[in-house]
Every structure is written in structure tokens, then in C-alpha cells.
Amino acid sequence: MLSLIKFTGSVAMRESKDSLTPMIKQYHSLKEKHPDKILLFRLGDFYETFYEDAKVASRLLGIVLTSRPVGKGRRIPMAGIPYHALEAYLNKFLKHGYRVAICEQVEDPKKAKGLVKREVVRVITPGTVLEENILEEKINNYLLSLYPAEGKWGIAWVDISTGELWVWESEKEKVLSQLERISPREILLPESFSKDFKVNENCITTPYPDWSYSLPRAEEILKTHFQVSNIDGLGLRELPLARGAAGALLSYLEDLEGEIPQNLTTIKVFQDQEYLILDPATVRNLELVRNVAGEEKGSLIEVLDETLTPMGGRLLRKWLLHPLRDIQKIRERLDAIDELRKKSFTLLKERLSSVYDLERILARVERGVAKPRELISLKETLKALPGIISALSPFEAPLLKNIRETLKPLPELTDLLERALIENPPQTVKEGGLIKDGFSPELDELRQIARGGKEWVAKLQEEEIKKTGIKSLKIGYNKVFGYYIEVTKPNLHLVPPHYIRKQTLVNAERFITPELKEKEALILNAEERIKELEYEIFQEIR
Structure with a gap:
């Protein structure tokens, strides 16, 4: 249906x-x-x-x-x-x-x-999710745009949580086969075509205005986003349907987000001649990623997947669904595997275990929705990079050497995150408790005022007990009345005349004094400003 x-x-x-x-x-x-x-x-x-x-x-x-x-x-x-x-x-x-x-x-x-x-x-939408707890860790979350025409179809697909953007056009049956392998969560397609297109139950379709697929509009949005003077620079000259699909896709993201995600920095053309094309029946019968019941249990990927990072898990899935045809590239992979098998890679596995989902963390940082704990994960991943580079140094296989040379530590960013954020920050960003002491002089000063104020309140309670002789006297706080002095009813005859009655309870009464209210304003203003300043600092870092 x-x-x-x-x-x-x-x-x-x-x-x-x-x-x-x-x-x-x-x-x-x-x-x-x-x-x-x-x-x-x-x-x-x-x-x-x-x-x-x-x-x-x-x-x-x-x-x-x-x-x-x-x-x-x-x-x-x-x-x-x-x-x-x-x-x-x-x-x-x-x-x-x-x-x-x-x-x-x-x-x-x-x-x-x-x-x-x-x-x-x-x-x-189902195809534009960034939230860590909603996304499946080792499976891409694709949004796909489809542009059908007589004889050929164009497609563009994106995972905004990782920054991947691909395009392709080919005969209808080949494209339908590719859709099965991509397994998008959401398909964007022209309104005029939406009623005739059927998808599986794990995917939704979103009708989009036909004019959004027009080539002039598509080319303009592509050139603007990728900052190129003409479409040739993107390698799309001979792919008009793919251009239309990509333009509509970026337009849709702009409608939803207010802007096109900045982590979409490149557009890749899928080269079908590089891969062995597996039709849907073959993928199902070989149980590459799902068994006959549609579950991962017992599939080939469940047997093979020993990856230690989410990024590695997603890459393995792509490799299984798109086997290489290029003999040289196949040999490079086999050489790398052979060297890893012959030499110990225990240290490399140990270092990789400290790596978090860098692709998705960076996507959430770019969108301004990364949580404090994700920045800690980013810091831990950056700290692991020098060790990973070192662990790769004994290996000479071209594929492994290329990985080693590509990795670039970022010591300045690592140091900033280390100095700024506490090790176990809260999930929320507006309630304080994010930034280390010593990072911001202004924040340190405000914290001293707040801490000093609370110490003053504790000292005032001791003094008032001595002055009044009311041993059960206590100073409390709530959001409605602020700070107050609470006296039980048997001791009301000991209350000094300068106490101002504020609230009557069943067993006690609450009072305030001008001195207490003055200090309250100082403490609360400091605490409120601390939260605001911590949020400002966090936003600057993020």
C-alpha cells in the first residue's frame, strides 16, 4: 500500500x-x-x-x-x-x-x-533525523529523491547524519534495484508521480512540487550550495535526471531546516560499472543483511561484523551490498586483510575502542543540536587519534598506509574541549554545570558570589538560632517565596519584631527580613547569570 x-x-x-x-x-x-x-x-x-x-x-x-x-x-x-x-x-x-x-x-x-x-x-521527518537515540548505530538513515522520466530515472540520496550525498541515473529497473540496496527511510518524489509509486512498509513517500525538479531551478540551487560557476564542476553534465533529483532534495532540506546542512560538502556520482550489481532477489536469497524473516539475526553481516566503531559498521554494510568489480581495489583490500591477519593488531583494536561516532557527532555540532556529552565523546575520539596513527605504523599495505596518512590530529580543538568541559556534564545545556572552573574568569567570579552567598545563609541561620534561642529555626528556599526563615508554632513567641510574616503553615510560620531578601537577590542573580554564561560559552564551543 x-x-x-x-x-x-x-x-x-x-x-x-x-x-x-x-x-x-x-x-x-x-x-x-x-x-x-x-x-x-x-x-x-x-x-x-x-x-x-x-x-x-x-x-x-x-x-x-x-x-x-x-x-x-x-x-x-x-x-x-x-x-x-x-x-x-x-x-x-x-x-x-x-x-x-x-x-x-x-x-x-x-x-x-x-x-x-x-x-x-x-x-x-523519518529521513532527516539527527537524534542519536533514534538512529540505528550501524545503519545509514537515507532520504532519497526520485525523478522519473520515460526510460530512465534519476535519484539522489543523502544521510544528513553523516554528510553523504550521492546521485545516479539509469534504467528504471536498475534504479529500483538500487533503491532496495539503499533502503531509504523516506522517498521524495514529484506530486504528479506520487500516487503511482509503491514502497515497502519501512519507508514513507513525500510528494513534492513538480517544479522543484526543473533543471534550471535544480542547477541554480546546486551551484549556489557547492559554490561552483557551472554544473560541470560537479560532474553532472551528462546526468540531467540526477541533477533534477539532487536539486529537489536540497530544496526540500532547505524548506525543512531553513538552510541546506553545511556538512553536505561534496556530491558523489555513483559509478555502477565499479560494482557488481545485486538485484533484490539475490540480496534476499543470500541473506546479506537480513534473513528470510527480514531480521539481521543469522545474516551474513551478523556473522562478519566485528567492527568496533559505528562508522566501520556502516561501511561494512555498504561493501556487502555493493561488491567491487575492480580487481586492483579488491587486491588492495585483501592485502590489507592479509597483513592485519599476519601481524598483531591488538593495539589497533584497543585504540579504536575509544572512537565514538565522529560523523554523526559532527553533523549534530553543525546543526547546533549536539549535547554536552557528545562534545566529550568528540574530545575522547580526538585524543585517540595519535594512538591510532601510531598503531597503524607497522603496516605497509597501501590501503592501511593511506588511512594512516589521512588521519590528522587536532590538538588545539582537543585542548579547548579538555579545558572547557567537565568530564560528566548534564544532558541539558541551559541549567549550568557544564564548564570547568578556571576556564572563564567571569564565570569563576559569579560562582564565588553564589557559593559565598550560600555560605552566608548557612552562617545567618546559626546566628539567628543563637540570637532568638529557637533551636529548630531554619532558613529554607523555594521558587515561590525565595529564601525564608521558618519557625515552628511553639516558638512563635520568641520571634523578633523585625521578622516579617510571609506564610502560615499547619505547624509553622515563615518570615523574611530585609537583610535576607537583599542577599537573596545577589545569590539568585549570580546563579541565573551563571546558567546564562555557561550556555553562552557552550554555544561558542559548539
Whole structure:
């Protein structure tokens, strides 16, 4: 059955908006720009969905469907997820073929005058995922653009999580065979063709305007992105259908991301004459990457895959699905394997075990979505490079020598990450606790103020106990009242006259003093500025 991206238009779009609350009006203005996507609307510590989106979210995610007042006694369906659990829920949407628009609060609610400003900051589809916990570690996540014509089809496919971009055109049957090997998660194709094209259940199709495939438009976007004066510089002169497919692909990414990902620095032409072309039946019957039940267990790749890095695992899969025909290249691989087999490569394996998924980390860094712990992984990988180069030095096989000569350590970047980031940073980037002491003089000064303030509060508690004789007196803090002095009811007769009553509890009362409030402002301002400055420093590093 044709698998199309699902549409989640809101019933309320037909309603009069005059009586709606300001926040729901804001939601409508954003949803109108993304009618075919699930809109995750940031509201405090939750991403909320409304109207039909809420019904879809409740059903798919197994979360409670509630409602929210929108004015004049009306209520609308609502369902929400905690912001820190976004990736887990996002994966469920994508697996069911939905596109998701993520709407964030783009100003501090404490500083907002009136309604908090919100914007859609990312649109994610099954073929444009960057999130580490959603992607399969050793399998590429391809988005493919298809441009069909009489007799020939052109294709372009990209994995934005690794920066690969390929193009090809050939006879229809050969292209269909290649689609099976590429196994994309999402296929972009002209609207006029989308109803006639069938894909397997693991892939969705996204119709895209026919004019996006026109050669003049495609060539312009390709020349602009790759900064070339003419299409010859990309090796695409004799591949008009591949050009059209690539142009539409880049245009689609620009529509989603606001810009074409900068990690797409080269475009490669697939040279089918270099490979033994395996048709889908052969791939299935040989159980190269999946058994007859469609699982990896018992397949050839499960037997062969001893790779120590995600990048190696993805490369092995490509090699199995695209066997070489060039005798010289085959011999180079065999020579490398033979030398590795004859000489000990235990040290090399040990060094490679410290390497993280560099391709995907760099893609997330480029998009500005890398988490603090991923920068630590980047640092550990960079630190491993000199050792890997050294471990490769005994080997003389041309393939291994070429790898050794290609690797370039980056000591300055390694040193920056080492000096700046703590070893076990939190997952979030806006709550502080990221940057080491000694990296920023301004940050060190603010931390001293905050630490000194808390020490002052502890000392004040001791002094007030001595002054008042109230041994159970304590100074506490909450977000509503700030710092307060708490006195149990049996001791209220000992409270000094300068204490100002702030809150009455069942068994105690809470007070403030001008001195305490003055120090509170100093501490809280320092703590808030610490979070802001740490985020600014992290953004500069990232």
C-alpha cells in the first residue's frame, strides 16, 4: 500500500479565532504554517499537542487525552509529553510516518512582556533525523529523491547524519534495484508521480512540487550550495535526471531546516560499472543483511561484523551490498586483510575502542543540536587519534598506509574541549554545570558570589538560632517565596519584631527580613547569570 506522510490538519482551523485565548491564537498561527505535521508546542516543562494532533498523540504514545479551555466556555483536546522525554516519543511519531514540528519558547518567560514568544525551530521527518537515540548505530538513515522520466530515472540520496550525498541515473529497473540496496527511510518524489509509486512498509513517500525538479531551478540551487560557476564542476553534465533529483532534495532540506546542512560538502556520482550489481532477489536469497524473516539475526553481516566503531559498521554494510568489480581495489583490500591477519593488531583494536561516532557527532555540532556529552565523546575520539596513527605504523599495505596518512590530529580543538568541559556534564545545556572552573574568569567570579552567598545563609541561620534561642529555626528556599526563615508554632513567641510574616503553615510560620531578601537577590542573580554564561560559552564551543 502506498505509504504517504500523514496529515494532521486541525478541526479548529475552521473555527472563529476571535474568541480564542491569546496562546491558542499563537498556536493557530504556527499550525497554519505546518498543517501536515504534528506540532509539539512548548509550554513550560512540556510539549503540548492540541486538537487532532492531541488525539493522534494520545493514541500513538499511550498518553492521557485531556482538554484545555480556549474561551467562551469551549474546551479543546490536549495531550502533552515532558520536554526531557522528547526523543523517546519523537521516535514513535516517526516510526508511524509522521513529520514533527518542534515549537520552542524563544524568550525567557520571566522576562516576557505578555505572551511568551514561540517559534518552530526544527522540522523532523523519518529521513532527516539527527537524534542519536533514534538512529540505528550501524545503519545509514537515507532520504532519497526520485525523478522519473520515460526510460530512465534519476535519484539522489543523502544521510544528513553523516554528510553523504550521492546521485545516479539509469534504467528504471536498475534504479529500483538500487533503491532496495539503499533502503531509504523516506522517498521524495514529484506530486504528479506520487500516487503511482509503491514502497515497502519501512519507508514513507513525500510528494513534492513538480517544479522543484526543473533543471534550471535544480542547477541554480546546486551551484549556489557547492559554490561552483557551472554544473560541470560537479560532474553532472551528462546526468540531467540526477541533477533534477539532487536539486529537489536540497530544496526540500532547505524548506525543512531553513538552510541546506553545511556538512553536505561534496556530491558523489555513483559509478555502477565499479560494482557488481545485486538485484533484490539475490540480496534476499543470500541473506546479506537480513534473513528470510527480514531480521539481521543469522545474516551474513551478523556473522562478519566485528567492527568496533559505528562508522566501520556502516561501511561494512555498504561493501556487502555493493561488491567491487575492480580487481586492483579488491587486491588492495585483501592485502590489507592479509597483513592485519599476519601481524598483531591488538593495539589497533584497543585504540579504536575509544572512537565514538565522529560523523554523526559532527553533523549534530553543525546543526547546533549536539549535547554536552557528545562534545566529550568528540574530545575522547580526538585524543585517540595519535594512538591510532601510531598503531597503524607497522603496516605497509597501501590501503592501511593511506588511512594512516589521512588521519590528522587536532590538538588545539582537543585542548579547548579538555579545558572547557567537565568530564560528566548534564544532558541539558541551559541549567549550568557544564564548564570547568578556571576556564572563564567571569564565570569563576559569579560562582564565588553564589557559593559565598550560600555560605552566608548557612552562617545567618546559626546566628539567628543563637540570637532568638529557637533551636529548630531554619532558613529554607523555594521558587515561590525565595529564601525564608521558618519557625515552628511553639516558638512563635520568641520571634523578633523585625521578622516579617510571609506564610502560615499547619505547624509553622515563615518570615523574611530585609537583610535576607537583599542577599537573596545577589545569590539568585549570580546563579541565573551563571546558567546564562555557561550556555553562552557552550554555544561558542559548539
